[in-house]
Amino acid sequence: MRNPKILVLDRNTALAEQVQGIADELRPRPEVSVCERVGSVGDVLTDEGPFDVLIAGPSLGTRAGLARLQIIHDELPGMAIVLAFSRRPDASLRDIVRSGSIDLLQLPVDDGELVESVERAVELARKLEKPVATAQAPAAAPLPAMAGGPGRVFTISSATGGCGKTFYATNLAYFLSRHTQLRACIVDLDLQFGEVSTALRLRPRYTIFDALQREDTDEADLQAHIEEYLVTHETGIHVLAAPKEPSEADRINPPDVTRIVEALRNRFDFVIVDTPPALTEIVLAAFDLSDLLYVMATLDLPSVRNMGVFLSTLERLRIPTENIRLVLNKAESDVGIDIDQVTKLFPQGFESVLPYAKEVSRSINLGMPVMAASPNAQISKRMAAAMSTLLPEELRVGVDDGAIDDRPGLFGRLFRRAPAAT
Ligand SMILES: Nc1ncnc2c1ncn2[C@@H]1O[C@H](COP(=O)(O)OP(=O)(O)O)[C@@H](O)[C@H]1O
Ligand SMILES: [Mg+2]
Incomplete structure (x- = not known):
């Protein structure tokens, strides 16, 4: 399996530095890239991608930022997005849901929690590539037809x-x-x-x-x-x-x-x-x-x-x-x-x-x-x-x-x- 690739997107580099700091704790060790210019994220995604995980920092926690994430998510549904915010995002729950984020991190976050979140995001990204969950998902027999078959x-x-x-x-x-x-x-x-x-x-x-x-x-x-x-x-x-x-x-x-x-x-x-x-x-x-x-x-x-x-x-x-x-x-x-x-x-x-x-x-x-x-x-x-x-x-x-x-x-x-x- 190739090493996972993570992109940290934020105007400020503090979050990216923290992610780089914990990369050694992850197996396999991810490659961490940084994009400080939100406007050029499209180019980074195309030129340096594909990425497994996108960690979006607080500067994306606005309506406009989330709308951008939504576009990215629609284009690249296989990439897991983690949204990190320091205050409550200045946006509605609906915007957050639509951004496709699979996890929310409240900053400051300790390294342990960050490791756990990134691990999970990498794992989900892997699953998104080949959706195991659907392969075996049972065809839902309409309830309540309960007679026969397994419980x-x-x-x-x-x-x-x-x-x-x-x-x-x-x-x-x-x-x-x-x-x-x-x-x-x-x-x-x-x-x-x-x-x-x-x-x-x-x-x-x-x-x-x-x-x-x-x-x-x-x-x-x-x-x-x-x-x-x-x-x-x-x-x-x-x-x-x-x-x-x-x-x-x-x-x-x-x-x-x-x-x-x-x-x-x-x-x-x-x-x-x-x-x-x-x-x-x-x-x-x-x-x-x-x-x-x-x-x-x-x-x-x-x-x-x-x-x-x-x-x-x-x-x-x-x-x-x-x-x-x-x-x-x-x-x-x-x-x-x-x-x-x-x-x-x-x-x-x-x-x-x-x-x-x-x-x-x-x-x-x-x-x-x-x-x-x-x-x-x-x-x-x-x-x-x-x-x-x-x-x-x-x-x-x-x-x-x-x-x-x-x-x-x-x-x-x-x-x-x-x-x-x-
Ligand atoms: N509707 C409710 N009204 C009052 N107490 C509740 C209600 N639902 C759950 N609780 C209590 O809240 C606590 C957490 O519920 P629990 O079922 O253990 O949650 P979970 O398994 O999701 O962690 C328990 O003490 C439970 O008795
Ligand atoms: Mg319980």
Whole structure:
């Protein structure tokens, strides 16, 4: 593989010097070029390119600068753009999203964060050249035709932390298993800081790491034994927990994730994947096998802005947009940012806008999904309304008013697998 090429574009050379300073820490070491004259960037791109990554400095953070980036992005969609700014860019979220930036760096940035951002940009640029993500992307069977075939995979993601991914994952698993009488499993791919078992007050004996330690390499065998590594919650949700040690997490790679998700979806009707707040290779591996991707944000500017960046990256990786669902969480009316304003920025619309609710903390303390602990809370009803679109028509009836038909086996006949409880 040739060494990646990075172009730093800014009137001031400080950022370029910092990038040159960290180049030695990257493998393979990138070639770093500098362009101080924004007006001549076209020539530099043509004469010295192709570049894998363009790092645009604060002087590009204006409307005009972003418009220029948008043109560059349209011309060279395979180049990953990172936007570094020192103040809040004097431009709208929409302009930033349109510039195609895959990451935003707030200056001053420390070397560690810069290294991480550049590594990720190089990695994405490599993927953009040959979009792996689409090559294996499943043809999304229209929901809710659930009968037959492997289980459905739903991945919950976000660009920023604390958006409620784990909260949503546990509730989605609970909702689906409760209303279909089918089996649901959550896999915690937030490998370093996974909190699914904490949120459900579970004490897993084994984790995803242990499942991968099995001697056999045979997929059928992994599938036959994967359930031995799960822990079951009192609501019937199954969980494959995140590793206990960060060092174990480091040893899990994207092909491992593919194996695990494959094995689980052959055993369960629903596999819910919880993820770390980033678009890592691990997360992309889960995306490749997912029927639906949930992307979450909270109602604050950094979270919403990064959701835009996240979505434009997915678009550039050519992940089919019809499989993406947006969720805005902790939406309060008096936080100085208007829900309508935000929803307008995302023309695809939000599948749900969920309020901040104290019932959530209460349910976490009980180790229960809020939909189980407080089914009548507004937040539970909002979620149920949105999630019921995943159910076959005949099961939707009665979801909203809480009148749940509990007869086991009644719906099991409709589906390939037998219900867990019978
Ligand atoms: N709608 C909500 N109202 C109140 N608290 C919430 C809500 N959604 C999530 N939380 C809380 O916010 C914190 C972060 O949520 P979590 O699901 O852990 O986020 P993530 O997994 O995206 O990092 C948790 O303590 C969770 O209980
Ligand atoms: Mg989490």
